[in-house]
Each structure stands twice: as C-alpha cells, then as structure tokens.
Amino acid sequence: MQVSTDSMHSSHYVIFNADICTGCTNCIKACPTKAIRLYNDNPTCLTDNCIRCGECLRVCPTGAISTTTYELEALQKDKVSITLVSPVLYSQFKGVMPNxxxxxxxxxxxxxxxxxxxxxxxxxxxAEEYIIENRITGRSPWPLISPACPVVIRLIAYQFPKLLPHLIPIMRPVSLLAKETRANISREYKIKKDAVILYHLTPCPAKMVPSKSSFAPENSLVDRTMGIKDVYAQISGQLKHMKKNGIEALREESETQKISGNCLLWGISGGEIAGINSDKTLAVSGLRETIAYLEKIELGLFKDIEYIEFRTCPEGCVGGALNAVDKYIAKNTVLKMLRKFGLERLIPREKVILLYENGWGLSDTTQDELQRIFGVYKEHISIEQLKDIEKIMQQIQGKDCAACGAPDCRTFAEDVVMGKAVLNDCIMLRKREIDKISEYK
Amino acid sequence: MTAFKKSFNIKKRDFVRAGEASINVQNILKSLNMDHKLIRRIAICGYESEMNVVMHGGDGILTVEINTGKIILDIEDNGDGIENIELAMQKGYSTATEEHREMGFGAGMGLPNMKANSDILSVESEKGKGTQVHMEFNVSAD
Incomplete structure (x- = not known):
C-alpha cells in the first residue's frame, strides 16, 4: 500500500461527533467511494478514499457529521480580506437584488x-472556443467534460482515470477570479500577495477544507472557504438592517458590480450548458447519475455529445450540502430572478478570445498531476485475492446489512482479504452458527 | 493457478439495464489494476455483445474468465441466432428493427467492433437456437 506523504491527504475532511452518532450506517452506505467504516461503533473516514462529495453530510439523520469550518472572529486579524461570492448565494434570499x-x-x-x-x-x-477547436484538432476525446464541479474531477481521477483526457483544461471561474483579484489587490494596496486573504463563500462541500488540502494546485488560490449556512444568519441580519434604514446597494456604493444572468443560472443544473453555444450538450446532476454516466462514457457511449456538465449535488450547486435554503426553493428564486436579468452576456466575445489565444485561463494542472494526487491511492488486488473475495462472498450469503461496519458484503470481503477486518465480524455467519448449534439441541 | 471466473445474466429486451454486466466486468478489471486500454477494449466488446443479446438474443449469460496472461469473455444466449455469420461480420450490415433504430442502435457495427477490439473472436450460431460468442484478450506481461 502506498502511504500518502502529501499534505493534501493528511487533513480530515469530515468530522464525526461520536456522542451524537447512533451508528445507523446511513453515511457508510451512501459514500460513493466506500470510504467510511464503523470501527467499534465509531465512524471513521478513510481519508485517502474520500472525494469530498458531502454525501455523508446530506444523509446523516442526527447531524453528527460536519466539515471543517472557519470562524468569523478570525476576520478581524486579516490585513485585507476579500470574499469571492458563489452565485448560489443569490438564490438564498428570495426577492433580494444580488447587489x-x-x-x-x-x-x-x-x-x-x-x-x-x-x-x-x-x-x-x-469552453466554447475549446469545443470549436476540438472539432478540428480532435485533441480531446468526445464528449468533453466540464471541469467546473470539483467533486467530478476528484471522482474521475480516483475512479475513472482513463476519462481524464475528457476534462477541458480551463480553469474554473472561481480560480480565475482568485488569481486576478489577488494580483489587483496587492497592487492597489501595495502589499505582498500573501497578505491578501481570499475567502470563498460557497455551498460546495468539496471546498470546505483548509486551502492546502484542496483538490488541485489551482484551488489553493483561495485561502479560506466558508459555507453559506455558516454565515447565513449574519447576512440576513444585515439585510434586515439595510431594509429598515433604507440602504440600497445601487444608491450607496459608487461601484456596483454588474450581475450577469449567466452567473445566476450557473448554480442550477443545466445553467452552464444553457449558455454554451452548442446543441450537442447534456447536463447531469446528482452523484449516482454522474457515476452512471461516467461508467457509460467508459464503455464508449455518448461520443456524439460535445460537452457534458456534471454536478454531483442534486439539481446542481443549489443542492450543495452547505446551503441554507432548500434546493427547490433556491432554484425557483434563480429562475424568477432570471426573468429580470436575461441571458445576454456582459462582455464582448472579442475581448475574451484574445486572452484565450494567449493562453490565459488555461489550467496549469496536468492530467498526470491530477492522477498523481488522487489516482494512486486506490489499492489494487491480485487475481488470487479476487478469488478469495469471491469465496468469502459465497460463504457469507449476506444481505449487505452493514452491521459489520463496511458498506456492503463485497467491501467487507475485500477488507477481510486485505487484513483490515476479521470474518467473525459478520453477523450473518454468526447467526448461522447459532442456528446450527440450536438444531443439535 | 486456476482462473477467476464469474457470470452475469443478461435479460431479453432490457435496454435500461443493458451494459450492467460489462460495467461489472470493467470494475473487476479496474480493481486488478489492468492496463486502461485493455480494459477499454474489453468493455467495448462486452457492451457490444450485451447489446446484441438484448436486441436479438433473448436471455443470455456473460462469463468473464481472468487468467494471468489472458482474459476470456463468453457470451451465450438462447435467442434468434444468426443466419449468415459471414454477412453479420461485415461493417454496416444490420438486422436491427425499426424500434431498435429509433433508440439509436443498429448501426451494424456490433460484430465488426468486437473483432477489431479482441485478439480472438469466434462466433457459433444456429438459426432459432441461439448464439455463442467467444473472445480472448492477451494481457501483456509488464
């Protein structure tokens, strides 16, 4: 087994509160990479296998699972703090203007x-430019896959490494913004780049990790991430205060930011492809669906599709585990706001194409790097071990009850063969033994 | 050393679940850290033959046999059978129904694709009795 020396994998993503946990095994069964086990009634995350999808947070009935969060008190100490706001935040306050x-x-x-x-x-x-180029050069295999969802990138690198060439090598919007903002602010305030503290206010469970353990080198462009639900109360408090005192951003601030309809739509499934100028696109959301589609792409299907937008959260980022408002209500808020904003773009194409041709916005994380970070952590087995696993499965004849602490019988059998569990943990086997004894009596 | 062997059922006309057997085979090969390109070839062959069974074959069984130097796929069904195997091996030749074509299948590339992606392919069939497809893939030593 390869031992991770990279700090990227050493920090814990999820924290289990053993006092509240009832041992229901919901999270163990929900985990797509089978990264959670129950050892002596204590849930444990096998960090190397965790893709930070947040599915465990979603299914926990008691709230015993949380992610690393950031305390707002720390804000006072920062020299210059900037927060990069995920467009999903606008969906959390019905009828309030983004500004x-x-x-x-x-x-x-x-x-x-x-x-x-x-x-x-x-x-x-x-992305559009890359699609047009790819029609001629065939540099990447069809269908191209959107790099926007960080969990999808982790999932591909970990479980579907041969699909890595499908990812378009363009930096995600928040990374682009972080890069530019840090440079601009340090110039404006005449301070060092690392004195600028960049926060990211996000619904995304994948980003809720200290910067150094983020999914790819480019993501460390953001220093700290905050979950929307963690500051929701403060923001709505401020909004109430503003309303009471008749403060409006459009009158108060000298420089209000122009909000694009494309930005609002980004947070719901299909919002990315709605803006992309190609008919051969698909939008898939939800973890199970995403995995099913990736499996089919591996089988060689969907070659006639040019671009697929995957979001592992249901309904897209509005379904993110760190949102404060229900996803369907948030989705409605976005769609209604969109009627005001429209889908017209704020910046002219020519301006961006020039930058694009100069290589601006292209990701510097190579496929090899992505795979090095995630791909190698999966343990491989031999044909002999595979046979042993099958033999144990026959012996157990189980019902995937998860009482042993593994998500299913197959994983349990693997754990036994790899020496991480003992066969005696299986209650089905023990039950049959008891039955046998009572028959003799 | 004996080989690892496992079988999967394929159900007649079950277009929704078609491909599951191949995905299962693929996942097993992945856990063994096989070469990506080899897995892809096997997956394509598995999927094509699975589709053939679902479309024409009735119920069938896909069996994978994993040896150190060789992987074997056997697909057997009790369906329509192939009248003229030579003709079926030609690119673009298809006996797909209108319904199949509406679903996006039946381009006549099934068997040719399997031939292109496997090291050995043999097809035995009798009209009305079913078809047996045998494919072998060599695993390079490294």
Whole structure:
C-alpha cells in the first residue's frame, strides 16, 4: 500500500461527533467511494478514499457529521480580506437584488466582495472556443467534460482515470477570479500577495477544507472557504438592517458590480450548458447519475455529445450540502430572478478570445498531476485475492446489512482479504452458527 | 493457478439495464489494476455483445474468465441466432428493427467492433437456437 506523504491527504475532511452518532450506517452506505467504516461503533473516514462529495453530510439523520469550518472572529486579524461570492448565494434570499446581498456580505466584515459574473462569462467563452477547436484538432476525446464541479474531477481521477483526457483544461471561474483579484489587490494596496486573504463563500462541500488540502494546485488560490449556512444568519441580519434604514446597494456604493444572468443560472443544473453555444450538450446532476454516466462514457457511449456538465449535488450547486435554503426553493428564486436579468452576456466575445489565444485561463494542472494526487491511492488486488473475495462472498450469503461496519458484503470481503477486518465480524455467519448449534439441541 | 471466473445474466429486451454486466466486468478489471486500454477494449466488446443479446438474443449469460496472461469473455444466449455469420461480420450490415433504430442502435457495427477490439473472436450460431460468442484478450506481461 502506498502511504500518502502529501499534505493534501493528511487533513480530515469530515468530522464525526461520536456522542451524537447512533451508528445507523446511513453515511457508510451512501459514500460513493466506500470510504467510511464503523470501527467499534465509531465512524471513521478513510481519508485517502474520500472525494469530498458531502454525501455523508446530506444523509446523516442526527447531524453528527460536519466539515471543517472557519470562524468569523478570525476576520478581524486579516490585513485585507476579500470574499469571492458563489452565485448560489443569490438564490438564498428570495426577492433580494444580488447587489444588496453583496453589500450585506461586505458589512459583516470584509474589505471587498467580489462577484463571479465576468469570470463565468469568460469561462463560457473559453469552453466554447475549446469545443470549436476540438472539432478540428480532435485533441480531446468526445464528449468533453466540464471541469467546473470539483467533486467530478476528484471522482474521475480516483475512479475513472482513463476519462481524464475528457476534462477541458480551463480553469474554473472561481480560480480565475482568485488569481486576478489577488494580483489587483496587492497592487492597489501595495502589499505582498500573501497578505491578501481570499475567502470563498460557497455551498460546495468539496471546498470546505483548509486551502492546502484542496483538490488541485489551482484551488489553493483561495485561502479560506466558508459555507453559506455558516454565515447565513449574519447576512440576513444585515439585510434586515439595510431594509429598515433604507440602504440600497445601487444608491450607496459608487461601484456596483454588474450581475450577469449567466452567473445566476450557473448554480442550477443545466445553467452552464444553457449558455454554451452548442446543441450537442447534456447536463447531469446528482452523484449516482454522474457515476452512471461516467461508467457509460467508459464503455464508449455518448461520443456524439460535445460537452457534458456534471454536478454531483442534486439539481446542481443549489443542492450543495452547505446551503441554507432548500434546493427547490433556491432554484425557483434563480429562475424568477432570471426573468429580470436575461441571458445576454456582459462582455464582448472579442475581448475574451484574445486572452484565450494567449493562453490565459488555461489550467496549469496536468492530467498526470491530477492522477498523481488522487489516482494512486486506490489499492489494487491480485487475481488470487479476487478469488478469495469471491469465496468469502459465497460463504457469507449476506444481505449487505452493514452491521459489520463496511458498506456492503463485497467491501467487507475485500477488507477481510486485505487484513483490515476479521470474518467473525459478520453477523450473518454468526447467526448461522447459532442456528446450527440450536438444531443439535 | 486456476482462473477467476464469474457470470452475469443478461435479460431479453432490457435496454435500461443493458451494459450492467460489462460495467461489472470493467470494475473487476479496474480493481486488478489492468492496463486502461485493455480494459477499454474489453468493455467495448462486452457492451457490444450485451447489446446484441438484448436486441436479438433473448436471455443470455456473460462469463468473464481472468487468467494471468489472458482474459476470456463468453457470451451465450438462447435467442434468434444468426443466419449468415459471414454477412453479420461485415461493417454496416444490420438486422436491427425499426424500434431498435429509433433508440439509436443498429448501426451494424456490433460484430465488426468486437473483432477489431479482441485478439480472438469466434462466433457459433444456429438459426432459432441461439448464439455463442467467444473472445480472448492477451494481457501483456509488464
């Protein structure tokens, strides 16, 4: 077994509160990479196998699972703090204009608040350009896969490494924004780049890890991430205060940021491809569906599709585990707001194409790097071990009850063969033994 | 050393679940850390033959046999059978029904694709009695 020396894997993503945990095994069964086990009634995450999808957070009935979060008190100590706001935040406050929400976020204690509109449009232009190029060069295999969802990238690198060439090598909007903002602010304030503290306010469970353990080198462009639900109360408090005192962003702030409809739509499934100028696209959301589609792409299907947008959260990022508002309500808020904003782009194509041709926005994380970070951690077995696993499965004749602490009989058998569990942990086997004894009596 | 062997059922006309056997085979090969390209070839062959069974074959069984130097796929069904195997091996020759074509299948590439992606392919069939497909894939030593 390869031991991880990389700090990227040493930090814990999920924290289990053993006092609240009832041992129901919901999270163990929900985990797509089978990374959770129950050892002596204590849930444990095998960090090397964790893709940070947040599925365990979603299914836990008692709230015993949480992610690493950031305390707002720390804000006061930062020299210049900027928060990059995920467009999903706008979906959390019905009937409130995005600019007012940005102002409220600023008022809870940031020097600057940045919206993603421009960078989402730039991303869309770059993706379109890549598709057009690929029709001629055939550099990447069809279908191209959107790199926007960090869990999808982890999932592919971990479980479907041969699909890595399908990912388009363009940086995600938030990474583009982070890169530009850090450079601009350090110039403006005449301070060192690392004195600029970049926060990311996000619904995404994958990003809730200290920066160094983020999914790819480019993501470490953000210093700290905050879950929307963790600051939701403060933001709505500020919004109430603003309403009471008649404060409106459009009148107060000298420089209000223009919000693009494409940015609003980004948070719901299909929002990315809605803006992309190709008919041969698909939008898939939800973890199970995403895995099913990736399996089919591996079988050589969907070659007639040019671009697939995957989001592992149900309904897209509005279904993110760190949101405050229900996904369907959030989705409605977005769709209604869209009637005001439309889908017209704010920046002209020519401006972006020039940047794109100069290589701006292309990701510097290579496929090899992605696979090095995630791909090698999976343990491989021999044909002999495979036979042993099959033999144990025959012996157990189980019902995937998970009482042993593994998600299913197959994983349990694997654990036994790899020396991580003992056969006696299986209650089905023990039950049959007891039955046998009582028959003799 | 004896080989690892496992069988999967394929159900007649079950287009929704078609491909599951191949995905299972693929996952087993992945856990063994086989070469990506080899897995892909096997997966394509498995999927094509599975589709053939679902479309024409009635119920069938896909069996994978894993040896150190060789992987074998055997697909047997009790369906329509193939009238003229030579003709069926030609690119673009198809006996797919209108319904199949509407679903996006039946381009006549099934057997040719399997031939292109396997090291050995043999097909035995009798009209009305069913078909046996045998495919072998060599595993390079490294």
């Amino acid at each position: 007012d929400i940005l102002l409220a976020v600023k008022k809870i204690g940031f020097h600057h608040v940045m919206d993603l509109s421009y960078y989402i449009e730039m991303f869309l232009y770059a």
